[in-house]
Amino acid sequence: MPFTPFHMGAALIVKPALTRNFSVITFGIAQVAMDIEPGIGMFTGAEVLHGPTHTILGALVIAYLVMLIAPSICSYLQMKWNKEVIHYNLLWLVQSEAVTKTAVIIGAFFGTLSHVALDSLMHHDIQPLLPFSQGNPLMGLITHDEVYQLCGAAGVLGAIAWVAIKFFRRSPQDAGVSVAPEPMGVDTHKGTFVLWVKELRFTWFWMFVLTVMPSVLYGSSIFSRTVLMAAVVIGIPSVAIARLIAKGTKNGLRRLAVMLLMPLMALTYVSQVDQQIPENATPITIALESFRLETGNYPDTLETLIPKHLAKMPVLRFSIEQPHVTYRVTNGKPYLSLPSAMGDMFAIFEYNFETKVWIQYF
Ligand SMILES: [Zn+2]
Secondary structure (H helix, E strand, O other): OOOHHHHHHHHHHHHHHHHHHOOHHHHHHHHHHHOHHHHHHHHHOOOOOOOHHHOHHHHHHHHHHHHHHHHHHHHHHHHHHHHHHHHOOOHHHOOOOOOOHHHHHHHHHHHHHHHHHHHHHHOOOOOOOOOOOOOOOOOOOOOHHHHHHHHHHHHHHHHHHHHHHHHHOOOHHHHOOOOOOOOOOOOOOOOHHHHHHHOOHHHHHHHHHHHHHHHHHHOOOHHHHHHHHHHHHHHHHHHHHHHHHHOOOOOHHHHHHHHHHHHHHHHHHHHHHHHHHHHHOHHHHHHHHHHHHHHOOOOOOHHHHOOOOOOOOOOOOOOOOOOOOEEEEEOOEEEEEEEOHHHOOOOEEEEEOOOOEEEEEO
16 A cells, blocks of 8 residues: 555554554554555656565565564654653553563564555555465455545544543553563463463464464465474574573473474474365366367366366365466376475476376475
8 A cells, every 4th residue: 555554444453452462653663664665666666566575475574674673663652642641631541661572573563464465455566475476366355445444444443442441441550651561570380371371472473473374374384394494403402402501491492392383283284285185176187087078188278178067166275375287288198287285386296197196296
């Protein structure tokens, strides 16, 4: 969106739910950061306005940079805000000046990723899945005007809800000035939740972004493999050394466990889904054979099969991006292959038209 403010609607609608765990200012910084590239492009008359910054990978990089600069800008702006509301004696609107890490992380990542999603609905020049796919599955799902209206309505509703919640919950403590965010606890007895969830929340977050998201959304295994390899090659020795030398960092072992478990689960999931791809493609092979029975030849393209022999292309994998089916006929000999997620770009399933079976090549 060249008109950045509309993106804020997405932030304001979630703010009342996440309260202190979500920094609207960080979200705003993320919007400005995202639109630097299109801004420069408009100035210089570039053909593609939404390039690498408006992809999921670009958004992750920008979110990380935003995360680094946001805390100081947040404290400065909140100090200004607090001065204003105190001046008007609206003490219940005072915000804690120290923004929490969680709030910055959620603000930054939700900010850039929602930006890509919203822009993908509206701009033809966006390829959000690069370099994995040139497609834009979101394009045209709803109209340009509807996006603006929804964002505007979300912004107004969210702002009203936030002010209302602030007002009805007002108390001296809600001023937040005296409340230190995330105090570092003394190492006494901690519950399972604190040990495994709260203290490891950044590990969980990153494991989610790096392993669960790519595998579920794109059926991609390459990130999970990389994380798993890093955990084995770097994680295990460093935890071992730390425990030998310094009697151990307390949560190092737990963090390592998460870093091994999450990619393993993601890889198991991807391989399960992967094994079903040939089966899901069965309608294509059946249609090809029925076409040949009828005409004596295989069709030149798969599109020829639709709609008589094949109602529509089958869904091959549960993911945003569908694997690209390669089909051609050379000298009367058909060739059909599907990419296999377990090898990302490198492995394929090839259909053997004589034996009628799929063979996986790595
Ligand atoms: Zn944009």
